[in-house]
Amino acid sequence: MVTHVVVIGAGVYGAAVAAGLTRRGARVTVVDAGAPAGGTSGATFSWTNSCGKQPRAYHELSVAGMAAHRRLAAEATQDGWYHESGNLEWADGDVAGARLRAKVAGVLDYGYEARWLDRAEVLRLEPGMAQAELPPDGVAYFPREGWIDLPRLVGYLLATAVSGGAEVVRDDAVTGLETTAAEVRAVRLASGRRLPVAAVVNCAGPQAARVAELAGLVLPMRNxxxxxxxxxxxxxxxxxxxxxxxxxxxxxxxxxxxxxxxxxxxxxxxxxxxxxxxxxxxxxxxxxxxxxxxxxxxxxxxxxxxxxxxPIPDDGLPVLGRAAALANFHFAVSHSGATLCVHAGDLVAAEVLGEDRSEELAPFRFDRFNRYGGAGTGHNS
Ligand SMILES: Cc1cc2nc3c(=O)[nH]c(=O)nc-3n(C[C@H](O)[C@H](O)[C@H](O)COP(=O)(O)OP(=O)(O)OC[C@H]3O[C@@H](n4cnc5c(N)ncnc54)[C@H](O)[C@@H]3O)c2cc1C
CATH class of the missing domain: 3.30.9.10 (D-Amino Acid Oxidase, subunit A, domain 2)
Known part of the structure; x- marks a missing residue:
């Protein structure tokens, strides 16, 4: 059983991982170079969706992410961050129109909710819209999608973690990781503080490649x-x-x-x-x-x-779970983090504490990037 876990980054991934860890009884320190939600989680469109996400495993992860948001909002003692409002989408021109029709057909095939609305139906939902802007041939409607107030969600998840004993350190960047051949032993902060660790979770969003580098790992990203x-x-x-x-x-x-x-x-x-x-x-x-x-x-x-x-890993897919070369170093990094964070963060937290989540995490492991040269030896592309 892990005793002390340092979570690097207090965006929505760091907050979700920290909440998942403290709920399971771990001692957690969340460290951020700036303020919680001061990174991408404070400057995002945060639309919850699994619209056209490929491959199927990524689609399923996103659908599970949407369900996790729904559950959390229903269970939470306070909310106000979750808005399952639905999403309307249409396209201009033959090529974009054909792409949208293919996307709708694809998600319907996966059992995802979507339907076509005519202008009158759209105007009943959104009476403030200018009718002339609407296409004559239908608007795609995805009723289970919506948006998240991410700073508010970060605040809730961190408060949950703190009430479970977590410490949140702000304005103090992680500047070094002390590693042996097979694991991380301690985290060093800009302030000079040294935190001995049983495990580390890299939730540094767009800076995740830099943090991985501190551990000798190469995470290719194309932010x-x-x-x-x-x-x-x-x-x-x-x-x-x-x-x-x-x-x-x-x-x-x-x-x-x-x-x-x-x-x-x-x-x-x-x-x-x-x-x-x-x-x-x-x-x-x-x-x-x-x-x-x-x-x-x-x-x-x-x-x-x-x-x-x-924060976009090079192949566009999330990077979740432990690194094979450094067994107590874990990742929770992705684009679409607004959609995925609650579910994916919980999967990562569970694995840190020894639960077997191999099946769900297998398609998203860091080690798929070994083709770039392997952990610690490759190059950012
Ligand atoms: C324009 C835009 C639109 C988007 N639209 C959507 C959307 O519609 N739907 C969707 O699901 N997602 C969307 N996203 C993506 C989503 O917002 C992100 O995936 C998510 O916010 C990432 O959260 P994070 O916690 O990984 O990163 P962040 O929120 O950036 O948090 C990382 C934290 O790590 C800290 N940090 C970095 N380095 C260090 C260090 N060395 N030491 C300590 N702390 C460190 C940073 O200060 C930061 O606070 C969008 C993003 C953008 C930019």
């Missing part, structure tokens, strides 16, 4: 940036996640909306102070698209522009 625009409270009823051709949007709490478009992701630049700058024209473009879709958005203003970094 990308995304730009998110938050509006002031808008006098318009947007109830669902919407994926329209020129804008993706969803409610963001207290009447605010969150807007995104992959077309403006490239507009983020690193500024001189190390933060991000986003071209104002890109922000205007996504706001204009939102106004065209929901004219009531015109009365809102831009409240915040956020840039998030998607």
């Amino acid at each position: 990308t940036r995304g730009v998110l625009v938050q509006t002031s409270p808008a006098p318009v009823a947007v109830s669902r996640v919407v994926h329209a051709p020129r804008v993706h949007l969803r409610p963001d709490g207290d009447g605010r909306l969150l807007l995104h478009s992959p077309e403006i992701d490239g507009a983020a630049r690193v500024a001189d102070d190390g933060g991000f700058q986003v071209a104002p024209s890109a922000v205007e473009r996504v706001v204009e698209a939102a106004v065209a879709l929901y004219p009531g958005v015109r009365a809102a203003s831009v409240r915040d522009v956020r840039v998030g970094e998607r």
Whole structure:
């Protein structure tokens, strides 16, 4: 039985793993270089879905992730982070239209809920939408999808962990891992603190490759940036996640909306102070698209522009569970972490404490990257 586990990163993965560990009786320290939810989990679209995810094992993991959210929200003593609002999606043009039809057919084949709605049905769900923006040939509707208020979920999971005895250390980066040939012995922090460990979980999101490197492991990643625009409270009823051709949007709490478009992701630049700058024209473009879709958005203003970094392992799939070469070093790293975190974090926590989760974790093991040269000897691609 593991006694002391250090979880590196207090984003949604670190929080979920820590909650899963303390629930099982482990002593846990969560360490973050900054503030909890100050990384990607604070700058994300956080749409819960398994829409078009391949291969099948990834689809099943995502469906299990959605079910875990539903269960947690039902059981929790407080909530407010979980919004199973449904998702509406349509496409422009023959190619994108055919791709969407294939996606809907594919998920239906997997037993996932999806159906086609005509314009009148969409307007009954979203009366604030401009009818002219809707396609004549149907909108795909995924009723079990939705969105998560991730900072709020991080707060809840960390509070659960703390009430189970966990310590949360903030503003203190992990700068070193003391390892022997086969395991990690201690974690070193920038403050000079040294934490002896029985196990370590790498939940460092977009920085996971750097943390793996401290253990002599090479995790190839191809992170990308995304730009998110938050509006002031808008006098318009947007109830669902919407994926329209020129804008993706969803409610963001207290009447605010969150807007995104992959077309403006490239507009983020690193500024001189190390933060991000986003071209104002890109922000205007996504706001204009939102106004065209929901004219009531015109009365809102831009409240915040956020840039998030998607933590994407090189093959696009999650990296979960222990590393074969370093038996007490574990990973919980993925894109789609908003969807997966509660379920995947719990699987990882269970394995850290000796439960056999091999079947669920097998497709997502770090060791699949051995083809890049093997743990500790390969190169980032
Ligand atoms: C634009 C955008 C849109 C997205 N849309 C969706 C979506 O619709 N649906 C979905 O499911 N997912 C989505 N995602 C992905 C999802 O948000 C992420 O997978 C998830 O938030 C990752 O959480 P995390 O805990 O792994 O990382 P993070 O939240 O980044 O947490 C990692 C933490 O580790 C800390 N850290 C790093 N290095 C160190 C160190 N050396 N020492 C100590 N601490 C360290 C950081 O400070 C950070 O707080 C999106 C992401 C982006 C950017």
